[in-house]
Amino acid sequence: DGGITQSPKYLFRKEGQNVTLSCEQNLNHDAMYWYRQDPGQGLRLIYYSQIVNDFQKGDIAEGYSVSREKKESFPLTVTSAQKNPTAFYLCASRLGYNEQFFGPGTRLTVL
Amino acid sequence: AQKVTQAQTEISVVEKEDVTLDCVYETRDTTYYLFWYKQPPSGELVFLIRRNSFDEQNEISGRYSWNFQKSTSSFNFTITASQVVDSAVYFCALSERDNYGQNFVFGPGTRLSVLP
Numbered sequence: 251d252g253g254i255t256q257s258p259k260y261l262f263r264k265e266g267q268n269v270t271l272s273c274e275q276n277l278n279h280d281a282m283y284w285y286r287q288d289p290g291q292g293l294r295l296i297y298y299s300q301i302v303n304d305f306q307k308g309d310i311a312e313g314y315s316v317s318r319e320k321k322e323s324f325p326l327t328v329t330s331a332q333k334n335p336t337a338f339y340l341c342a343s344r345l346g347y348n349e350q351f352f353g354p355g356t357r358l359t360v361l
Numbered sequence: 362a363q364k365v366t367q368a369q370t371e372i373s374v375v376e377k378e379d380v381t382l383d384c385v386y387e388t389r390d391t392t393y394y395l396f397w398y399k400q401p402p403s404g405e406l407v408f409l410i411r412r413n414s415f416d417e418q419n420e421i422s423g424r425y426s427w428n429f430q431k432s433t434s435s436f437n438f439t440i441t442a443s444q445v446v447d448s449a450v451y452f453c454a455l456s457e458r459d460n461y462g463q464n465f466v467f468g469p470g471t472r473l474s475v476l477p
Contacts, residue, residue, distance in 0.1 A: 283465070291469075292452065292467055292468065292469040292470050293452070293467045295465075338404055340404075340405075340406065342406075344465070347394055347456060347458060348411065349396055349408045349411045350396075350406075350408075350454075350465055351408065352398075352405055352406040352407075352408075353405070354403070354404065354405045355404045355405060357404075
């Protein structure tokens with residue numbers, strides 16, 4: 251089955267720690283995206299990548315970093331510089347001008 | 362600049378009522394794409410429909426229907442005979458052809474509660 255997987259589903263982080271959220275897709279999509287969603291709010295774009303080895307900042311990139319070494323993978327690192335990282339993180343992929351497909355999300359909580 | 366407005370923050374209906382979710386968009390592009398997504402309590406966004414700017418034909422899929430009107434820049438979503446399982450947050454989104462990549466803009470969402 252083709253799709254997008256995100257791991258872990260729940261993640262707890264101590265203040266000052268970096269954590270990496272995984273996103274993998276086997277849909278052969280070129281573009282991949284990371285969004286942040288706070289409770290009761292909409293989606294905000296963190297980073298996106300249109301091709302391997304290239305990525306662009308979205309609206310709220312500060313405190314986050316990404317890499318795109320493989321077409322299938324687009325991991326997101328939440329660094330200690332991110333002041334309020336507790337949120338729901340969604341990864342998506344897209345082929346051309348078609349719809350975005352989303353993964354199940356990762357809920358990050360800072361303790 | 363592109364923008365999507367969903368003026369209804371929350372809607373509550375009783376089961377079997379019909380409900381319409383409004384979506385108004387702004388774009389300077391002549392070719393663009395509109396989408397609706399459903400986000401149930403589990404959190405994952407589920408794709409519902411995609412509509413191209415050059416295709417104004419309305420669409421019906423079971424209890425769901427969509428009304429696309431370029432003259433008013435609206436892409437409204439109607440659920441007929443609503444069910445409790447329809448309770449979710451619904452997002453409208455816009456994508457411009459000339460701004461591929463960063464251009465997937467979501468509206469703020471409408472939270473629909475269907476009461477038994």
